Amino acid sequence: MSSSPVVRVALPTPLRRLFDYRTDPSGVPGDPIGPGMRVRVPFGRQRLIGIAMEVAAGSDIPDERLKPVLEVLDRQPIFDPAALALLAWAADYYHHPIGEVLTAALPKALRLGATLEAREERWLLTPAGAEAAARGEPRRGPRQRALLAALAGGQSLTAAELDRQLGSWREAARALGDRGWLVTVETIPQQAAAPPAATAGGPGPEPNEEQRVAIERVCESLGAFAGFVLHGVTGSGKTEVYLRVVERAMRLGRGALVLVPEIGLTPQLVGRFRQRFPVPMTVLHSALTDPERLLAWREAFSGRARIVLGTRSAVFAPMRDLGVIIVDEEHDTSFKQHEGGFRYSARDLAVVRAQRAGVPVVLGSATPALETLQNVAAGRYTRLVLARRAAAAVPPRLSLVDLRSSAVRAGISTPSVQAIERHLQAGGQVLVFLNRRGYAPTLLCTACGWIAPCRDCDARLTVHLGAARLRCHHCGADSALPERCPQCGFAVKTVGQGTERIEETLTTLFPGVACIRLDRDVVRRRGDLEEAMRRMAAGEARILVGTQMVTKGHDFPNVTLVVVLNADQGFFSTDFRAPERLAQTIVQVAGRAGRGEKAGEVLIQTEFPDHPLLRSLLAEGYDGFARAALSERSQASWPPFSRLAAVRDSAKTAEAALAFLTQARKAAEELRASGSGARFASRAPGRALRLLGPAPAAMAKRAGRYHAQLLVESTDRAALHRFLDAWLPALEALPSARRVRWALDVDPIELF
Numbered sequence: 001m002s003s004s005p006v007v008r009v010a011l012p013t014p015l016r017r018l019f020d021y022r023t024d025p026s027g028v029p030g031d032p033i034g035p036g037m038r039v040r041v042p043f044g045r046q047r048l049i050g051i052a053m054e055v056a057a058g059s060d061i062p063d064e065r066l067k068p069v070l071e072v073l074d075r076q077p078i079f080d081p082a083a084l085a086l087l088a089w090a091a092d093y094y095h096h097p098i099g100e101v102l103t104a105a106l107p108k109a110l111r112l113g114a115t116l117e118a119r120e121e122r123w124l125l126t127p128a129g130a131e132a133a134a135r136g137e138p139r140r141g142p143r144q145r146a147l148l149a150a151l152a153g154g155q156s157l158t159a160a161e162l163d164r165q166l167g168s169w170r171e172a173a174r175a176l177g178d179r180g181w182l183v184t185v186e187t188i189p190q191q192a193a194a195p196p197a198a199t200a201g202g203p204g205p206e207p208n209e210e211q212r213v214a215i216e217r218v219c220e221s222l223g224a225f226a227g228f229v230l231h232g233v234t235g236s237g238k239t240e241v242y243l244r245v246v247e248r249a250m251r252l253g254r255g256a257l258v259l260v261p262e263i264g265l266t267p268q269l270v271g272r273f274r275q276r277f278p279v280p281m282t283v284l285h286s287a288l289t290d291p292e293r294l295l296a297w298r299e300a301f302s303g304r305a306r307i308v309l310g311t312r313s314a315v316f317a318p319m320r321d322l323g324v325i326i327v328d329e330e331h332d333t334s335f336k337q338h339e340g341g342f343r344y345s346a347r348d349l350a351v352v353r354a355q356r357a358g359v360p361v362v363l364g365s366a367t368p369a370l371e372t373l374q375n376v377a378a379g380r381y382t383r384l385v386l387a388r389r390a391a392a393a394v395p396p397r398l399s400l401v402d403l404r405s406s407a408v409r410a411g412i413s414t415p416s417v418q419a420i421e422r423h424l425q426a427g428g429q430v431l432v433f434l435n436r437r438g439y440a441p442t443l444l445c446t447a448c449g450w451i452a453p454c455r456d457c458d459a460r461l462t463v464h465l466g467a468a469r470l471r472c473h474h475c476g477a478d479s480a481l482p483e484r485c486p487q488c489g490f491a492v493k494t495v496g497q498g499t500e501r502i503e504e505t506l507t508t509l510f511p512g513v514a515c516i517r518l519d520r521d522v523v524r525r526r527g528d529l530e531e532a533m534r535r536m537a538a539g540e541a542r543i544l545v546g547t548q549m550v551t552k553g554h555d556f557p558n559v560t561l562v563v564v565l566n567a568d569q570g571f572f573s574t575d576f577r578a579p580e581r582l583a584q585t586i587v588q589v590a591g592r593a594g595r596g597e598k599a600g601e602v603l604i605q606t607e608f609p610d611h612p613l614l615r616s617l618l619a620e621g622y623d624g625f626a627r628a629a630l631s632e633r634s635q636a637s638w639p640p641f642s643r644l645a646a647v648r649d650s651a652k653t654a655e656a657a658l659a660f661l662t663q664a665r666k667a668a669e670e671l672r673a674s675g676s677g678a679r680f681a682s683r684a685p686g687r688a689l690r691l692l693g694p695a696p697a698a699m700a701k702r703a704g705r706y707h708a709q710l711l712v713e714s715t716d717r718a719a720l721h722r723f724l725d726a727w728l729p730a731l732e733a734l735p736s737a738r739r740v741r742w743a744l745d746v747d748p749i750e751l752f
């Protein structure tokens with residue numbers, strides 16, 4: 001028992017607890033400590049940086065075992081009370097150790113101890129130095145004399161300023177320092193004061209009636225929490241709604257947090273925000289270097305940046321005077337972190353953050369997630385509809401091409417070829433979508449039946465003809481493309497098609513028509529994507545072939561035809577969300593057609609033209625599809641009609657992966673059967689907890705490891721979370737837990 005003051009610290013370790021440290025009043029450098037500040041502490045043989053969570057008068061740990069805080073890194077909390085509370089909530093909800101959650105919310109440089117405020121060194125004269133300068137000293141040393149003169153009159157200069165004025169001066173500075181004439185001080189750089197409430201920069205189009213209603217509804221609730229779903233068909237002008245809402249928030253002296261799926265894919269959105277608002281704006285995304293990310297984070301922390309626009313982890317960005325949160329393309333799966341330790345949904349956390357901050361949140365999409373639509377149905381969110389395209393454009397016409405009854409050449413059916421020809425002749429541009437990169441997904445020997453396999457995955461290697469490589473799209477394995485079968489020596493051939501082969505086919509079919517391809521193989525550097533976009537926008541290229549990349553955010557007014565080459569992968573997956581993804585992709589890519597004045601046409605090639613979900617999508621659009629899909633989910637009791645958590649693991653053998661989860665299941669059953677099981681039973685009958693699995697993943701072997709999963713499902717969220725609270729410590733204590741890598745995923749959105 002210690003009765004001296006201690007600080008409870010969250011440390012980046014997998015242990016689900018705080019750690020007590022002594023705070024000797026006599027001497028922690030950087031004292032005083034307050035909640036939300038970073039501290040450096042001894043931990044075993046290491047020194048770790050953690051976050052002070054609370055200061056307490058005493059501890060259960062005896063004095064002699066308490067170690068002291070070594071250093072306080074911050075003079076003001078890096079997490080304010082609201083941020084700490086939000087992150088504590090997230091740690092609780094996702095059942096992840098608070099120390100790791102806090103760490104995940106900080107840029108790496110700050111985790112490693114970088115200062116919260118940018119610091120700069122400035123040089124200035126001591127009184128003795130000032131006197132020396134006045135006497136014109138030192139007589140023999142022109143550089144030193146020049147330096148004294150430059151600093152005379154009590155002013156201080158930075159290294160950059162001295163470089164500019166004097167050229168080389170550091171040696172002179174050292175000599176003057178030795179004589180006690182010169183000192184350096186560290187200061188926080190003078191920043192331009194945050195500009196006053198912003199006024200709109202460039203003018204935007206006058207909002208149409210639907211946009212006006214949406215803007216009004218959101219703006220009416222500025223200052224209080226409200227959840228809005230901006231359900232606007234592609235091209236309906238959702239961005240204009242965001243811009244106007246943000247503008248209004250800024251007039252009230254508030255800032256905006258805007259989350260987008262992937263910055264690289266939404267350069268137009270970033271551009272429109274920059275153009276509209278002449279205020280500092282910070283962009284946070286995964287392509288930033290660590291120093292860039294630190295700078296961006298500081299801009300937001302200091303309140304200088306009034307708008308923070310970023311991808312997933314930007315949901316944790318510090319904001320002064322938050323006024324509104326916007327999540328664009330809210331259905332996008334990249335908002336869910338599904339790797340690493342702390343697995344969270346940035347969209348869902350954005351809603352919680354808005355709730356706690358008392359500000360509105362706008363979830364925008366042409367294809368809202370079924371969960372989101374169900375939240376609308378349950379009255380939790382208000383749906384705002386933009387049913388018409390903003391500019392003159394009319395909605396595109398969708399039709400199916402039955403692959404079973406059409407001639408197909410290298411993946412492209414005759415009706416599609418004819419349509420492409422027609423649209424090109426009419427002066428339009430064409431977009432061809434195929435969700436598979438590379439030349440062909442299979443390399444086959446027709447003599448012995450050998451198929452190029454990945455050694456480390458349950459997968460085939462993809463042929464990349466241009467690069468003459470065989471690559472695994474799951475583990476990255478990469479080898480030379482063999483000319484003959486390694487088994488029998490016969491010639492090999494490629495089967496199936498990827499974007500590379502489609503590009504080749506289209507180039508042969510339409511000689512003289514410039515065709516560009518867009519996928520991860522061609523877009524490697526920043527700027528590649530912009531260049532492709534520019535060529536399409538300028539009409540230098542007439543056909544664009546690509547993967548998922550072509551479906552997002554771009555606005556090409558002259559694209560009049562979209563061809564979806566293979567719509568079928570989505571209907572036969574083990575993941576109950578696959579049809580939803582497919583429908584979203586089809587609607588999004590179809591939205592690229594006819595954005596300008598000319599009407600658009602969309603052809604969807606399929607071998608299953610009678611699939612009921614595809615039918616409802618074509619006949620009644622996304623709303624009809626969503627109704628049909630939600631009714632299927634309800635019958636099967638899948639989310640949003642139940643809550644899921646997945647425990648996933650991987651091991652060197654399939655047996656080890658299954659063994660841990662089998663024991664995990666047993667532990668769960670014991671918990672349920674024991675006295676405490678009553679706590680997990682729901683008050684409502686028939687809403688008990690279900691355990692599904694364990695089962696090997698659909699692709700069990702990946703990168704040399706075997707993957708498996710165990711699902712826990714309940715229609716009662718509170719019961720599920722009470723169960724997880726009790727179950728996780730039991731899992732951590734299992735001996736087999738140490739033989740696998742495992743993680744819990746609450747609200748998983750990718751099942752396998």
Ligand code: ADP
Pocket residue numbers: 205206207208211232233234235236237238239240390391555
């Ligand atoms: P979405 O994000 O909903 O797909 P955008 O915001 O990209 O749609 O808008 C599509 C196009 O319509 C853009 O070129 C935009 O400048 C234009 N636009 C938006 N609102 C209006 C409006 N009220 N009047 C005229 N054009 C508009």
Ligand code: ZN
Pocket residue numbers: 445446447448449450485486487488489490
């Ligand atoms: Zn062979």
Ligand code: ZN
Pocket residue numbers: 454455456457459472473474475476477703
């Ligand atoms: Zn592989």
